[in-house]
Amino acid sequence: MKTKVQVAIIGAGPAGLLLGHLLRAEGIEALVIERASPDYVLGRIRAGVLERTTTDLLDRLGLSDRMNAEGLPHDGFNLADGERLIRIDIAALTGKQVMVYGQTELTRDLMDAAPGRGLEIVYEAADVALHDIESDRPSVTFQKDGSVHRIEADFICGCDGFHGPSRQAIPASAGQAFEKVYPFGWLGILADVPPCNHELIYANHENGFALASMRSKTRSRYYIQVPLTDQVEDWPDDRLWDELAVRLGPDAAASMTRGPAIEKSIAPLRSFVFEPMRHGRLMLAGDAAHIVPPTGAKGLNLAASDVAYLSEALIRYFQQSDSDGIAAYGPRALARVWKAERFSWQLTTLMHRFPDTDPFARRMQMAELDYIASSTAAQTTIAENYVGLPL
Incomplete structure (x- = not known):
């Protein structure tokens, strides 16, 4: 294991791995340090819709073959208002597509390519700590195999998620957090069944939000909005499938195939941004710096755009x-x-x-959806944001 590198990367999720590959492609020494095991990293069930920015980075690295073979290019998606599907034709409105390809698969591709490209990854590193980030030679310490290791670097990149140590290393007086916590969560079910629609459906129903998504032609991912007080045990599979059929509407329900859950969990929703994203020789990227609710499919894609900017800056420096x-x-x-x-x-x-949604607020939602249904300009705005704003 190296003791000095140009860039130490904390976190072996998609952001950290993608950054490591981009730096190694330019001959820059990078070491990735991850607290969990490879199996744990791959076991995280996360995003599945990739913007063009993200797929372009994989193309640039020559790591997109499996994504292009197994991923599902999508030309649009749907908003449901209880009576109709409002299709947002992103291909016609923007000339671009999104790619449905699970975060687990993208992470696996980056992991598998690391040894052959000289990207060293240290897994199961305990007690990771950052030191001297305001100096010109910061360092990272961690425990591995019963020993304490210290890695000196020119820069440290914190790609270690919302709960990782990187953001915590920035003095409280040097940063500011902006946060909105939503009063509900998403109950998700992953099942080996074909999707009910060839494109995603985001549904607004009087019982609450629902989403019909997929990971492949034979694996589906569904969500419903639930109170934060609910537990997974409150929602046996049959109850969840019944509620999805109600919220997604009769057409989607008629095409829905039910099956046992591979994974079922409740995720809270928050909007969060930490500023600044750089302090001294420490740079934050991805969930370490910001969280978005999954409604817009932006989490992984924002991490990828961070990495695009960060890799460019580091390459110019070195x-x-x-x-x-x-x-x-x-x-x-x-x-x-x-x-x-x-x-x-x-x-x-x-x-x-929302718990405080009154009849006026509900009418505003319906009026907005009705406007979107009839306005090319409104649909274009949504399509431009969904497919990803330019870098």
Whole structure:
């Protein structure tokens, strides 16, 4: 194991692995440090809709063959208002597509390619801590196989998620968090059944939000909005399938195939942004710096755009001795982050029932959906944001 590297990356999720590959492709020494095991990392059931920004990065690295063979390109998606499907034709409105390809599969591709490309990953690193991030030679310590290891680096990149140590290493006086916690969660079920529609359906129903999604032509992912007080045990499979049929509407219900859950869980929803995304020689990326509600499919894609900006800045620094990109990284990334936060918050507000939703607020939701159904301009705005704003 190296003791000195140019870039130490905390976290072996998609953001950390993608950053490591981009740096290694340019000959930059990078070491990825991950607290969990490879199996645990791959066991996280997360996003499945990839923007063009994300797929372009995989193409650039030559790691998109399996995605292109097994992923599902989508030209649009649907909003349901209880009476109709409002199709947002993103291909016609933007000239682009999104790709349905599970985060687990993308992570597996990045993991499998690491040894052959010289990207070293240390798994099951305990007690990870960051040191001297305001100096020109920060370091990371961790325990592995009964020993304490110290890695010195020129830069540390925190790609370790919302609960990781990287953001916590920034002094409280040097940062500010912006947060909105939503008063409900998403109960999700993953099942080996064909999807009920060839495109995603986001449904606004009087019982609450529902989403029909998929991971492949034979594996489906469904969600319903539930109170935060609910437990998974409150929702046996039959009850959940029955509720999905009601909220998604009769057409989707008629095409729905039921099956036993492979995985079932409840995820709380929040909007969160931490500023700045750089402090000294520490840069944050992905969930370490921001969280979006999953309604807009932005979480993984925002991590990818962070990594695109960050890798560009680091490559300029090491290859051209140009530090301007490092200084500009945070503001540049945050400009895109806040736009994605706006879109995810807006779509979440439109499609969910809040505890304080009164008859007027409900009428506003329905009026907005009716306007979207009849307005090419409104649909274009949604399509541009859903497919991903330019870098």
